[in-house]
Amino acid sequence: MKRNIAAEKAALAKNGGGFYKTLGGGVWMTPAVDIKTNTVFFVVGNPSPDLYGAERPGDNLYTDSIVAVDLNTGNYKWHYQYVAHDVWDLDAVSPPILVDVKDKNGKMIPGVIHGGKTGHIYVHNRSSGNLIRFSDPMVSQEGLWTLPTKEGARMSLGADGGVEWSPMAVNPGLRLAFAVNLEQPMTYHVEAAAYPGGKLWLGGSFKNSVGEEQFGNVTAVNIDTGKVVWKARTDQPMIGGALSTAGNLVFAGEGNGWFKAYDAKTGKVLWQYQCGAGVNAPATSYTVNGKQYIAVAAGGNTQLDFKRGNSVFVFAL
């Protein structure tokens, strides 16, 4: 990371540590709970202000981190910080998933995985938090960690990240995790700004990089190797989430209204349905009298301005 540690230390000495009161670090999405070990795993959002880091020297723990705490007491167990002193809003938002994974010696152990806005899937040892591996990048990372400037500095990784809040899904038999991605090159602009008194505090702005194409992917990653096994391109950046079934199907919806089923082994599109509004929610599956159904909400998305809707669609397998 391109940090000026001396300047951060000087800022801390000059202004003190009171900034922790406005440091942010909200938890956006649902945690995972391991009943066997009474542990809650959750991921933490970015430090505030998003782009202007001079106000908040140091690593800004526990922002941009996965954190494990005791279910009964809330006591800290471990954490792993993905981005220290974030100035890009590349926080940790996609819900953690508990799944057995191969450790570095090839032994199957309880793991916890997270799809990062950085574009990697992170695989941790569930009891220690140690990072076993992180996947190949699922999205372009040109110019990664370029510091924001007043005029705007480009990174091919946009502020919505490689994986936004969209939940991933896992097919344990195939050893695959499925993530939905955004390819949104942006410019990052910084502006010195004091705490605004309970208002949105970005300390800068993001812009789309002019003339550059935006699109999305559904990506399958082997959690035991970190390799990208397949990638299916979509016309628009993806926000919503993936669903994986035991019958080796993967479901994911798109902002243009298409809800698609993919072959979990190859990424081939097997089926699609036009829902008439953005399918920007993860699907779910359930059975009634032994028959399996897939349900998904098509509500659209205001952040990426995908067509809004107000319907839930249910399909029988």
Next chain:
Amino acid sequence: MTCQVVLATIVALAAFSLSAQAQDVEAGKKRAEACVACHGPNGNSQAGTFPVLAGQSDRYLYLQLRDYKEGRRKNSLMSPIAAGLEKQDMKDLAAYFSKQNQERTGFKSDMARVEAGARKAEESLCAMCHLGGMKGQNEVPRLAGQNPDYVVTQLKSFKARERTNDAGNMTSLAQTLSEEDMVNLAHWISNLH
């Protein structure tokens, strides 16, 4: 037993919040009589330099009044007015104006400028904070249907860093906008409803 207690509490809370809300709007209406001269009847401003307040997010309205009072935002007309308002007055006014129906301003947008403004808005990711259709959310204002003169004035003011109560978001973005861009954005915003 527990269920009954909880239910009773919920009913009591609901009744309380309804009456509190009604008082807010009613008290705000009375206080808003002084605002008509500039902001028009019900906050539907007829003069382009004064913002339409009708239908605006109540949290945005409250925080802007508070910012005027505390000196985070400065305006020769609004600062002295806000100086005399208490927190409850600001909340009442915000509640009142947010509940009013926004009417069209009567401004006729130039469609070529609307198109150019839409392109610039997409590039500038306006929807990321102001949401699709510029409907606004919480402290991020509704822009749809706003007076174009007011929009341009504010963008210029952000660019010149004269208005700085935006926490760096708009001051930063406005640096990338030319005056032409600002006019185009204003035509596009005014045309939304």
